[in-house]
Amino acid sequence: MHQYSFYVLPDKINENTAILTGDDFRHCIQVLRKKIGDEVSLVDGRGNIFHSTIQECTKTACTCRILSRETHTTDLNIKIILGFGLVKAKALELIIRDATALGVHSIVPLQTTHSIKQRLNADRAHKIAVESIKQSGNCYLPKIERPQSLAAWFKGLNSNVVKIVCDQESDGKLSELLSDSGSVKSIAVLVGPEGGLCEDELKMVFNAGFVSINLNPFRLRTELAVVAAISSICSLMK
């Protein structure tokens, strides 16, 4: 059965102790009513799980003594960088939750012609991702970037990253692209917003070295296409 873990900020951890604050402190102490001496499992979102006991408790934080540390290397064989056209708040939250549970490396909301004019509440996004690593058992928090233009995203992508764009009209097969999957270490996946990318944007995308891929013959909503793309990559990399 699933053992509940609490998220602790990496800068609140030193060799022997970790300080639990914020929502996870409240959940641990006020909801689950853990007491001094109780064992708790802590995660830092960077691959570490700390087995610890509660040592001291104030009204806003508790200090845990670290008994042991387990370090997990990332479980996926590939670094997945997810870019997607901004969608409405509810779909955006689903994307952050699901992409985190599936183990992506980073999440990049993109401002495109057809995307929703949507701000990203960074605190809320972080909270959703933390919940998702706790639920899924993935030990790594993805990096959630600020909404940015396609051009800005492309500029930041390393040249050795395989780049794909999901396109219902394409004949491109992910299985062929990844057939020599041993040599692929990182992949950037671009999923358009509802209404797709416009022609000028598609030109930019192909100029930046993206290859179009057909994941499914049907028209998938952005949040469904995101999950389909990540899952397909995971299954082909195995």
Added chain:
Amino acid sequence: MHQYSFYVLPDKINENTAILTGDDFRHCIQVLRKKIGDEVSLVDGRGNIFHSTIQECTKTACTCRILSRETHTTDLNIKIILGFGLVKAKALELIIRDATALGVHSIVPLQTTHSIKQRLNADRAHKIAVESIKQSGNCYLPKIERPQSLAAWFKGLNSNVVKIVCDQESDGKLSELLSDSGSVKSIAVLVGPEGGLCEDELKMVFNAGFVSINLNPFRLRTELAVVAAISSICSLMK
């Protein structure tokens, strides 16, 4: 761009006319304010799209004259039969919506030890699937079965169907199982409920010829595992 289609019950269609009723009648006439003589596109959920014009209209139905019919064969190369442990109503609706958009052949909610005691509202499920075929452009409505036991489901599965069960603890690789994918025509996918299948159930599953598959190293919620499984199959069958 996406052309809006209306769903018409197969038994309301004859060679020259189709009668639009129910929600899609209301959407067509009351919301979109279509008039006699307007062109409308109709789908029957069995692979047919009818280009037609509105000929007559009453308060509850309109008769459309069929101008032409396009018949689509199913776009996936494989028949996917999805069985999953019953989940809460909201997740159940997401599963029906997403599995339909991804093009599965049938959807089978399963009563298992850890699944939610949940009824299936057949009308509501049909409505969600209809919305999903209209949104996704998939021309086939999946068969949505009544909630049933594992034993009842297994009994109804054909012997030549490849059978997989998603299991986070397994080492099984879908890519290896489907490596000779040309010979696989149908696949039954079993996704457990939250909390998984119990030991006795797993024994039954393996006795029924299911092979365990690891889709992702993490603990996926049922609705996410369903999408991950279907997407992985689609990408490996191409």
